[in-house]
Amino acid sequence: MTLQRDVDTLRNIPLFSKIDPSKLKLLAFTSERLEFQPGDQVCAQGERGDAAFIVLEGEADVFVNTEEGPVRVARLGKNDIIGEIAILCDVPRTATVIAASALVTLRISKDAFFNLVTQFPEVAIGVMHELASRLHQTTQRLIEVSARLRRYEGDAA
Template sequence: MDINQEVDRLSQIPMFSKMEASKLKLLAFTSKLVEYDDGDILFHADDPADSVYLVMEGQVEILVDSDNGSSSSIVRGEDSLIGEMAVISSQGRSASVRAKGPLTVLRIEDDVFLQLLTGNPEVALDVMRQLSDKLTEAHHANECLQHRLNALAKH
């Protein structure tokens, strides 16, 4: 994919649809397209948060291990932003992420991503909406698990 194709693809992603072409071109130029094979690890839990990943093609599986030894996973597809929470909070990764089939991502360095947020209120607002959706989803999953646990405790 050449830079113009990358810019065209980025302009189709809702988060970037209102950005000027020149800013999209700069984003494409300062980021890196990376391809992964099925099962390849993008990053591990507790790794430093040095970048975010935008899924361009394919799917990722987000793997979360709990303190009690159990694990769960969530699948995300095209146009999903991965790893933004750790970059925004300047903390290590909270989960591991691996490719679920062939995968192409745009790897955006942390400083570029943070500049993108501070310089583009529409993008920052969209990222906040996505984070809110993820927190709501996690809260709902936690409630479901709590109900299951309570049901098991009654038996």
């Protein structure tokens, strides 16, 4: 419940592990600690995003809207970050996140997030690393899917 515990949690997140504890304390102090109940919406796909969330306790599900309705694409847990894409590149939220249990998050506003990234290159590199690895995964899956599609079209012809 106290600031110090939030700071300890943040220090265990790989992305922040190299940051000076006093700076993490500032981050925690300037961020809002939010408690969600199971089923509460953290953010909704298509909304404008002005903050990212760091999961301190509990779990959350990520849903993406498809033509067949919402589909769960991931489950997030402690130390995961939610919603950083929307604040990094000013696009609407790409997914809906719903608390799967009692969920405690630290809400980092867009300003605080940029403040952090500009002050600490290691955070910027960490974010880049995270995003690049997700891009890599996505690309891999795209290759797989395209190959499968080509095979399917070849079969049809």
